[in-house]
Amino acid sequence: MSWEIVIGLEVHAQLATSSKIFSGSSTEYGAKANTQASAVDLALPGVLPVLNKRVLDLAIMLGLAIDGEIASESIFSRKNYFYPDSPKGYQISQYDKPIISKGQLKFVNNGEEKMINITRAHLEEDAGKSLHGEFERSTAIDLNRSGTPLLEIVSEPELRSAQDAVLYLKELHCLVRTLGICDGNMQEGSFRCDANVSVRKSEDPELGTRTEVKNLNSFRFVEKAINYEAARQIRVIEEGGTIKQETRLYDPEKNETRTMRSKEDAHDYRYFPDPDLLPITITAEHITRIAKDLPETPWNKRLRYLKDYGVSSEDAEILANSPETSVYFEACMKKSTLSPKLVANWIIGELSALINKSSVTISKSPIVPERLVSILKRIEDATISGKTAKHLLGVMWNSRSSADQIIAHEGLSQVSDNEFLEKVITQTFTDFPSQVQEYKAGKLKILGFLVGHVMKKTKGKANPAMVKVLMEKHLRQSI
Amino acid sequence: MNLPNSVTKIIQGLEDGTFSSQELTEAYLNRIDNLDPEINSFITVCHERALLDAKNADKSRSNGSASKLTGVPYANKDIFCTKGVRTTSGSKMLDTFISPYDATIVERLGSQGMVMLGKTNMDEFAMGSSNETSFYGQVNNPWNTNCVPGGSSGGSAAAVSAGFTPLATGSDTGGSIRQPAAFCGISGLKPTYGRVSRYGMIAFASSLDQAGPMGRSVEDLAHLLSPMAGYDPKDSTSSMVKTDDYSGNLEDALKGKTIGLPKEYFSTSLDRQVEGVIEEAIKEFEKLGANIVEISLPTTSLSIPAYYVISSAECSSNLSRYDGVRYGHRCELPIDIEDLYKRTRSEGFGEEVKRRLLTGTYVLSSGYYDAYYRKAQQIRRLIKDDFANAFTQVDAVISPTAPTTAFEAGKHLDNPIEMYLGDCFTVASNLAGLPALSIPAGFVSGMPVGLQLIGSYFQESKLLTLGHMFQKSTNWHQHFSRDDSKGAQ
Amino acid sequence: MPITEKEVREIAQLARISIADKDMSSYEDQLNKILAFVDEMKAIETEGIIPLAHPLEETQKLRNDKVSEKNQRESYQSVAPTTENGLYLVPQVIE
Known part of the structure; x- marks a missing residue:
């Protein structure tokens, strides 16, 4: 009992x-x-x-x-x-x-x-x-x-x-x-x-x-x-x-x-x-008059976020539970075609961290939805990496400049100039001939080492995905 | 100066410049100072303030900004909050209370330029029918100072009757305007519930309380009712029904009007001589062309029990605010919070108030609510229905205002129920919320008898017309208890 | 059923009125008389009748949500028995 x-x-x-x-x-x-x-x-x-x-x-x-x-x-x-x-x-x-x-x-x-x-x-x-x-x-x-x-x-x-x-x-x-x-x-x-x-x-x-x-x-x-x-x-x-x-x-x-x-x-x-x-x-x-302007309940909002945006149930809960956060999230989604998961991650992760450190609420944040969207767009089009975006967000918190202005001013753009990259890649092959041989012999994992070297040479500004693609192309051609 | 014997004459005199408001106010104040010690109708007399207001009223008269009532003196029952002036409700509890705000009607009458002479005596918290429960001593009836003036607005009634003021405000919860008006030989109107704002009128029983005018004649009442009546956004129980031109519609032929005579009202408790006076008055109405028919108000006998349950219940809650914390009496050196409450309230309230607080607490307490409070509210509906039924046939209901003339002081003090029974003709209109008028109709052994006319909702104009036409053909309202030419110097 | 002295004491406690022992029997007696008198209401059957709480059967009037009151603390506290620093004081209350 x-x-x-x-x-x-x-x-x-x-x-x-x-x-x-x-x-x-x-x-x-x-x-x-x-x-x-x-x-x-x-x-x-x-x-x-x-x-x-x-x-x-x-x-x-x-x-x-x-x-x-x-x-x-x-x-x-x-x-x-x-x-x-x-x-x-x-x-x-x-x-x-x-x-x-x-x-x-x-x-x-x-x-x-x-x-x-x-x-x-x-x-x-x-x-x-x-x-x-x-x-x-x-x-x-x-x-x-x-x-x-x-x-x-x-x-x-x-x-x-x-x-x-x-x-x-x-x-x-x-x-x-x-x-x-x-x-x-x-x-x-x-x-x-x-x-x-x-x-x-x-x-x-x-x-x-x-x-x-x-x-x-x-x-x-x-x-x-x-x-x-x-x-x-x-x-x-x-x-x-x-x-x-x-x-x-x-x-x-x-x-x-x-x-x-x-x-x-x-x-x-x-x-x-x-x-x-x-x-x-x-x-x-x-009652009808009030019903007409009744905000959506958090319960229904969560269901909608799961269904319409495909975010995780944890994220749906965090976003929907705070009226300010959900308004912010929806403003971001309205202003872009960004991946909802990306937006959710950034609101819940980096933006929340900044907000928690300061004493403002999300609705009073200096990063208004448009500004967050402008950062996330540069991630999606590969102009900047996630790591750079985090830096950019921090700069924008204290600045009135736009994301693109800061990217240009601080030279944050990832290098995607193929000609320059190819030069670095060719030089890398020359510098590490044995690793190239290992790759050709079937040890494909060694590619990571080579990509890493290119990233080092470009001080991290290269887009690693693009470097990988270019290297594979060269190595396949030279077999 | 010789005091004018009607408000109409006062307005005329002020307009013509026969006298100034200052002269008039001074004359009334003198009369109060000289003659009120015998009557005790005022708790507070506002000499300086009244003279200052009168001076300002004269200024408005001379610069053309005056309204009809500018400069006309009047008195407020001490139940109405008056800013900067002590407001006691007849209780030791509020002996030191100088109200920080004005009741709506005080504000409205003030904005007309009327001059407040002072605050009149009353039964403590308006609980009483004889003015003997006042902390400030009983009021004596100007017709016979061994008799009570009635209550609870006994001070207002006595002051008007004795010519200390041409007009006074009163409040009526179960007859508190009409019964003292009857006992003192003046006219008094309890308007429809919600006709006059209750804001700033110290509550006794909120669903029954209603403020109204008291004066010598119906014509005088009409003058005072006009500025008092009307919706007040500070009182959500006040009505938005349009007010009438009360002074403008007094003259109307009574031919074709039907007056109902409730057979239940002419029962054993009614004094034979009072009944005789009322019968004469009824004949007068017939002579004026009214049609008298017998009607039945079958729930009448239960109106007093229902009234006492409801009014006691409401007052037990309304008077809980007197706790010695924010204003009013506070006992000396309370040892704890319970001591503060109990001693403050036991010292501050008189016997009658305490009796009603206990009764009201009992009828609302768990296990008794249905048997008393709910039952009383059901009877209240039956009473309302009785009247609704009657008003399909008649324009007004006629009865005596009280079953006897003014009784001797002390007569009912040991027997509260005897006292309560004196309200048998008046409480029903409070329970139903109907307007009711009391006018002088004659005398029994030198004491005035009041006649009551009850009307349907918001039919104040009709009641005033009936009363006025009666007063045009009779002179009962022109018998004064004190000679108007004395004591004003 | 007449009201007992114990009940009178309970009611007096609810109403926060103290009754001296010497006055108790007179209160008890008067309350019983009043209650016996109002018991006359029992003479009439009221089953099914809707209680009437208010003479005019109207509905609530409303005010707009606007701040219309100014601070009048000084004036309001000028009539208070005991205040300090703008607070009303009462003997210590134990929660």
């Missing part, structure tokens, strides 16, 4: 809007404390929420991308609880009529395709931030984040390992970024995750009691926290104890979870429809 881990994830994706969900305050990250907290965000007496139109568009985009149901009528409810960073004493959220329900998300683990059902995705407002430890015996409250729009995406408890949970999460992360509905920045809290974890004996049809683990702000922490929590639960049960349904906080420094005291008595949220907000209606026309 082995243990099975059962995981459901609740992901909070911050929607990419300029202003808050119910007020005209900016959502920009990093402002001075409480400078982006308006009367509405502070819950001054008498203020009222007014819904930001954009959040509906963004939620609909997710709904379409996960093939979910988009509610023609959904409502906001109040979730009542006291906490100093919740200024109204309630959070405006959605309860029994969420905007999105019944979607799916596919991901691949070790070549195996898996599909997870998404129960619902609902709109809600974020709380403010509590700063512990900055002041003695006080907690300080910054309400800049209060009222930031969130889409909470809730999966069914269908994940069966920490690894699956991370892969699901990465797929979702990639999806929201590709759709452009969330910037996905986990450090800034734009993409957060809580995990509902329980364990049971494999053959047990009933789910075990779950705990909710909070504060998982990196993929690595998600994996470690789930593994820790599952192991803890198994230990408790095996020692004859029972699991208490509770909220636990993950402490990444100690790699453990502990009971959250502040959530201990918060079980009765007294949800009811928010009387300050009327039902949201979404028409079929609205």
